[in-house]
Amino acid sequence: MExxxxxxxxxxxxxxxxxxxxxxxxNMHLRNDIGFDSLDLAELTVRxxxxxxxxxxxxxxxxxxxxxxxxxxx
Amino acid sequence: xKNIIVTGASRGVGFNITETLVKEYYHVIAINRNVSDALxxxxxxxxxxxxxxxxxxxxxxxxxxxxxxxEITYDKSIHGLINNAAMAYDDIITNINFKRLEGMxxxxxxxxxxxxxxxxxxxxxxxxxxxxxxxxxxxxxxGYKGLSMxxxxxxxxxxxxxxxxxxxxxxxxxxxxxxxxFMETEMSSGLNSQQKDRIxxxxxxxxxxxxxxxxxxxxxxxxxxxFSITGQNIHVxxxxx
Ligand SMILES: NC(=O)c1ccc[n+]([C@@H]2O[C@H](COP(=O)([O-])OP(=O)(O)OC[C@H]3O[C@@H](n4cnc5c(N)ncnc54)[C@H](OP(=O)(O)O)[C@@H]3O)[C@@H](O)[C@H]2O)c1
Numbered sequence: 157m158e159x160x161x162x163x164x165x166x167x168x169x170x171x172x173x174x175x176x177x178x179x180x181x182x183n184m185h186l187r188n189d190i191g192f193d194s195l196d197l198a199e200l201t202v203r204x205x206x207x208x209x210x211x212x213x214x215x216x217x218x219x220x221x222x223x224x225x226x227x228x229x230x
Numbered sequence: 231x232k233n234i235i236v237t238g239a240s241r242g243v244g245f246n247i248t249e250t251l252v253k254e255y256y257h258v259i260a261i262n263r264n265v266s267d268a269l270x271x272x273x274x275x276x277x278x279x280x281x282x283x284x285x286x287x288x289x290x291x292x293x294x295x296x297x298x299x300x301e302i303t304y305d306k307s308i309h310g311l312i313n314n315a316a317m318a319y320d321d322i323i324t325n326i327n328f329k330r331l332e333g334m335x336x337x338x339x340x341x342x343x344x345x346x347x348x349x350x351x352x353x354x355x356x357x358x359x360x361x362x363x364x365x366x367x368x369x370x371x372x373g374y375k376g377l378s379m380x381x382x383x384x385x386x387x388x389x390x391x392x393x394x395x396x397x398x399x400x401x402x403x404x405x406x407x408x409x410x411x412f413m414e415t416e417m418s419s420g421l422n423s424q425q426k427d428r429i430x431x432x433x434x435x436x437x438x439x440x441x442x443x444x445x446x447x448x449x450x451x452x453x454x455x456x457f458s459i460t461g462q463n464i465h466v467x468x469x470x471x
Contacts, residue, residue: 171357195400202351206304 157208157228164203168196182222190221204228231257231279233308234452235349237287237342238315240266242415243365243441247312248272250445252279256452259302261285262315287315287341288333298348307356310452311349313342313387314365318417320376331379338383343390346405350398359402361452364391365444366407368467372432388463395461404460406451411439411467434469 158180166176174191186192192200201213204224212218212227234251238244239260245268248258252272260269260282273280283301287293302308319334321327346362353360369377370384387407394405412418412429421429430436444466450456451464 195398198351199354202355205351206355 158225160207161204161224161228164200164207165190167203168192168199171199172196180221182220182225184221185219186221186224187219231255232310232452233257233259233302233306234310234312235259235261235308235345236312236314237261237345239282240264240269242417243410243413243444244312244314245269245272246441247314247445247448248280250442250449251452252276254449255279256310257281259283261287261297263287287337290336290340290344293341293344294348297345298352302352304352304355306352307358308349308352308360309358310361310363311345312363312365312448313345315341316365316383316417318377318380320380322376323378326379334379335383338380339386339390342387346390346394350394350403353403354401360404361456362391362394362403362405363448363451364388364405364407366409366463368409368411368465368470371409371465372470391463392461399460404451404456406456406459406461407463408444408447408451409463409465409467410444411465411470413439413441413444415441430468432470433467434471437468439466439468 162180165180169176177190184190186197201211205211208228210228212224218224234256236244236248236258239248240262248260249272251258258280260280263284263286265282265284269282273282283297285297316338317334319330342364349362364387366384366388367381369381370388391405391407411433430438447464447466451459
């Protein structure tokens, strides 16, 4: 799952001409560390949903990579 | 083929929009409660260009699962959304019935918003710079006795559209409203000829709005020719004063 997630994160980053990242660590902040803005996060949600059938933003904003893991493991 | 969602395609303006678009080589995904004979005939003539999803847009909650997940699926891209389906609950304000008002808001406002949500998501997934079009009404601008509640649903759509344009313009997604004047359809069939004449007198052309003129404007706003048009209300209303 983590490998697929990293792939999705990098698709979104490169789609928006931002630098790809090498790996995901749980405490990474989606905005401050990875550099996603609200439109990137929207694309991230959609791509994760298309892959895992879970809408990570359904019940409100999430901030860290760990919270994404949590949603997908539930 | 580009996929365009058209709501309320079973009759009236929505049917004419659908007919226009399939002839222009779009694939239309039609959403309405009833599958009219006209829509059935059109599907026989253009089997590859028309998918019909019978759905009651009063059921806003299940749009995601029933329309997008089950019918459209993640594999299909969406290039356009035409929010045309609507109902008119008309009465004077002192008679407002909340349940009926709420029902109208579900069909005319909440469902178009949720359809927009998922259409934009599909556009992001497939990297499509799509076009969203809401069918508003001149009543939101001029005011008519008995139409305050209905007109307010169109005012809501117009504001929603303008803000959609601001929010998503950065990724190339456009959003516009078409503001038709009075048209001869089932929705307006309750008016007598005197009332109609009074409405025509308020227009520059002294005529009803032709449905075809609305459909052609839809097709223009969908096309690349309208590349720089977003956040607008385009009046197609015989010049209503
Ligand atoms: N006629 C006018 O003078 C006029 C003027 C200005 C603006 N408009 C606007 O133009 C648009 C088209 O109106 P029209 O005159 O073509 O109206 P119409 O003849 O009454 O057609 C309305 C369409 O909406 C669909 N619809 C209604 N309720 C629905 C629901 N709960 N779920 C799914 N579909 C539903 C109907 O399909 P089903 O019954 O099969 O569900 C039908 O296809 C509307 O947005 C209207 O507000 C009309």
